[in-house]
Ligand SMILES: Nc1nc2c(c(=O)[nH]1)N[C@H]1C(S)=C(S)[C@@H](COP(=O)(O)OP(=O)(O)OC[C@H]3O[C@@H](n4cnc5c(=O)[nH]c(N)nc54)[C@H](O)[C@@H]3O)O[C@H]1N2
C-alpha cells in the first residue's frame with residue numbers, strides 16, 4: 001500500500017511481528033513505494049543520488065556522519081523519506097489558507113497537516129476570519145520588530161531553534177538575538193542531548209562526542225545504549241555490521257529487541273540482497289529496566305574494581321590503565337569509594353538485570369582493547385541522565401578508553417545540524433569565551449545572564465513573563481511535554497512567529513498575532529544576489545561540510561533561513577552591529593564572521609573547499625581536558641535511591657506501568673510520514689501501547705482492547721490520552737512504550753532531568769483506565 005493513500009483511508013490497525021532483517025529488501029520496497037507514489041518521483045531519485053555527496057546537499061535526516069571513503073551507504077530509507085517529504089510539489093498557499101480556518105485545521109492529524117505540502121508565502125493571522133492571510137515580507141518583518149521593540153525587556157521574548165538550521169542561519173540568529181539583548185534560546189537540544197553536553201563538559205571538558213568515523217573501524221567493542229539506529233540512524237548499521245564481521249563485540253542495551261540492532265541487510269550489497277542473507281549487528285543484547293542503565297554501568301565498574309583488586313593480589317596484569325589514570329584523571333579514589341558504597345542488591349534491583357548479565361557485559365568491556373560507547377534518547381531523557389552519562393565516562397576512563405584510536409564517547413545526535421547549532425552559539429547558558437569574542441568583534445554589550453531553556457520558556461509564556469515567541473524551525477507545540485499547558489502558553493503570547501517549511505500544529509496554537517514565514521529547506525537552491533549559496537552543517541563526529549540545494553524552490557516568495565533572520569534583524573536593529581542585508585548576499589561573509597569569533601573555524605571558507613569538509617577537532621579526543629582541574633574528572637555520583645519520583649509517590653497511587661515514548665519507523669520527530677512501524681510489526685495505527693501480555697491481563701484488560709492512559713504527578717492536574725489499543729509485546733514486565741508525540745500530554749512539565757532540564761520522556765508513571773464508552777467502539 002502506498003503511504004499516500006493513508007491520508008484518505010480509515011486506517012485498519014494490524015499487528016504482525018516482523019521476520020525480516022532491518023534494511024535490505026524491506027527498506028528498498030518501502031523507499032520505492034515512496035518514490036513512485038511521490039508527485040516528483042523521477043526528480044527525487046536524482047535528488048537522492050546527490051545526498052551527502054560532494055557538491056550535493058547534507059541529508060536533512062539524522063546527524064550520523066559519513067565515511068570519507070566512497071562505497072559506503074550515503075543515504076538510507078529514512079533519509080529518502082526526509083528528502084522526499086521536503087521535495088514535494090504540493091503547496092500550502094494563500095488559496096489553501098482561504099479554504100481552511102485555523103479552527104478547522106486543528107481537527108486534522110499531524111500527518112494530514114504536513115502532507116498538504118510546502119508553505120509558499122508569508123502569512124499573518126486574521127482573527128476576524130480565523131484564517132491566515134498573505135502579508136508582504138517587509139510588513140511581516142516590521143510587525144516582528146514592532147513587537148520586539150515594544151517589550152519592557154528583551155528577556156520577554158523567546159527564540160526557539162530546531163536542529164535543522166544551518167550554521168550560517170544559527171550564527172546570524174544568535175548574533176541578532178544577543179545584539180537585541182537576551183540569551184533566551186530554548187532549543188530542541190534541551191529535549192534531546194542536553195544531558196550529554198552537561199555531563200561530558202564536567203567530566204571531560206567538552207560537550208560533544210570524542211570519536212570520529214574512522215574510530216569505528218578500529219574498535220574491538222562497541223556498546224549501543226538506549227538507541228534505535230535501525231530506524232533513527234540507519235547508516236550506523238553499516239559500521240556495526242562490519243564490526244561484528246571482523247570479530248568485534250557489539251553490545252546492545254535496550255529493553256526492546258529492536259530489529260535493526262539484531263540483523264541488518266545491506267541495501268546496496270547485491271549478493272546479500274539476492275540470497276536474502278543478512279548478518280547479525282550484535283553479539284550480545286541486554287534488556288534493562290527503563291532508567292536502569294546507570295545501575296548496570298555501576299555494576300560493570302564494580303566487577304572491574306573487583307578484578308583489579310584480584311589482579312593486584314596475584315601480580316597479574318592490571319585491569320585499569322594506571323598510566324592514564326595518573327597522568328590524565330582526577331578524583332579516581334572518590335569514584336572507587338562510590339563504587340564500594342553501591343551495593344550489589346541496589347545494582348541488581350535498579351538495573352532489572354541478573355548479576356550474570358552484568359558480569360558478562362563487564363567481561364565484554366574488559367575484553368575490548370579499544371571500546372566505543374554510543375548512546376541516544378534512551379539514556380538522555382531520564383531524571384538521572386547527567387549522572388548516567390557521567391557513569392559512561394567513568395567506565396571509559398578506568399581503562400583509558402578516551403582519546404585514542406578506536407575508542408571514545410559517541411553521543412549520537414538527532415537533528416542533522418543540532419550539534420552545529422550549539423557550536424554557533426545557540427545556547428541559553430553561553431560560555432564566557434563566546435560572549436567575549438562577540439563583544440570584542442562586534443562592540444556591543446552582550447547579555448551576560450543565562451536565558452531560558454525549553455521548559456523555562458514554557459513557564460515564562462504561561463505566566464505572561466514572555467510575550468513574543470519566535471521559532472527558527474521545529475514544531476514546539478508538539479515536541480514539548482505537557483501538551484495542553486504548552487498550547488496554552490503559546491496562546492498567551494502577544495506574537496508567535498514560525499519560520500517553517502511545512503504546516504504543523506505550532507502554526508495553529510498561536511499567539512494573539514501570528515506569522516508563518518516560509519523558508520527554503522536543505523534540498524532547495526538558495527539564490528542570493530551573488531549567486532547560489534551553500535550552507536554548512538556539523539555532524540556527530542565534529543565534521544563540518546557544505547550543503548548545496550539542488551531543486552528549484554516551489555515559489556519565489558520562499559526565503560532562506562539566513563535571509564529571514566537578517567530581515568527580522570534589520571527591521572529591529574537597523575544595520576547594527578552588522579549590515580545584515582549585505583551579509584546574506586554571499587554566505588562567505590557570514591562564514592568570515594564565524595571564523596573571526598569561534599574557535600576551530602580559522603580560514604573557514606578556504607577549508608570548506610576540501611572535499612568532505614574538515615574536522616573541527618575535539619579537545620578530549622586529543623586528551624586535552626578543558627575542565628577546572630585540567631584533567632578528566634571521575635564523577636562519584638550515587639545511584640538514585642529510587643527511580644520513581646517523589647511527586648509520583650505523593651499521589652498515593654502505585655503506577656501500573658512505567659512508560660517510555662519513542663519514534664516509529666515512519667516518522668521524523670513530530671513529522672508523521674505514515675501510520676506503520678514496520679520493524680515492530682505495527683500497521684495503520686499510532687495510538688497503541690506496547691505492554692507485556694502478563695501485565696495487560698494483570699491490569700484487567702485483554703490484548704487488543706482499548707484503554708485510557710493517565711499519568712501520575714502530584715500537582716492535581718489530570719493528564720490523560722484516550723482510547724489507546726493495548727498491544728501484547730515482547731517487553732520486560734512492568735514497562736510500556738508508546739509513540740511520541742501522541743503521549744506528550746502525559747509528560748509533566750516539572751518532570752525533568754536534574755542538571756539538564758530535559759523532559760523525562762523515557763520514564764512516565766502511568767495507570768490504565770477503562771475508556772469512556774464511546775472510545776471502546778473500535
Ligand atoms: N527516521 C528518523 N530518524 C531520526 C529521528 C526520527 O524521528 N526519525 N529523530 C532524530 C532525532 S532528533 C533524534 S534525537 C534521534 C533519536 O534516536 P533514538 O534515541 O534512537 O530515538 P527513540 O525512538 O527515542 O529511541 C530510543 C531507544 O531507546 C530505548 N530506550 C528507551 N528507554 C530506555 C532506557 O531507559 N534504557 C535503555 N537502555 N534504552 C531505552 C528505546 O527502546 C528505543 O529503542 O534520531 C534522529 N533521527
Ligand SMILES: Nc1nc2c(c(=O)[nH]1)N[C@H]1C(S)=C(S)[C@@H](COP(=O)(O)OP(=O)(O)OC[C@H]3O[C@@H](n4cnc5c(=O)[nH]c(N)nc54)[C@H](O)[C@@H]3O)O[C@H]1N2
Pocket residue numbers: 114161162163164165188189191192193377381414415472473474475476478479480481499500501502503504519520521522561661662663668669670671740741743744747761
Ligand atoms: N515525548 C517525547 N517528546 C520528545 C522526544 C521524545 O523522544 N519523546 N524527543 C525530543 C527530541 S530528541 C527532539 S530533537 C524534539 C524535536 O523537536 P522539533 O525540532 O521542534 O520538532 P520537529 O518535529 O523536528 O520539527 C518539524 C517541523 O520543522 C519544520 N522544518 C522542517 N525542516 C525545516 C527546515 O529546514 N527549516 C525550518 N525552518 N523548518 C523546518 C517543519 O515545519 C516541520 O513541521 O522533540 C523532543 N520531544
Ligand SMILES: [Mo]
Pocket residue numbers: 188191192193413414415
Ligand atoms: Mo533529538
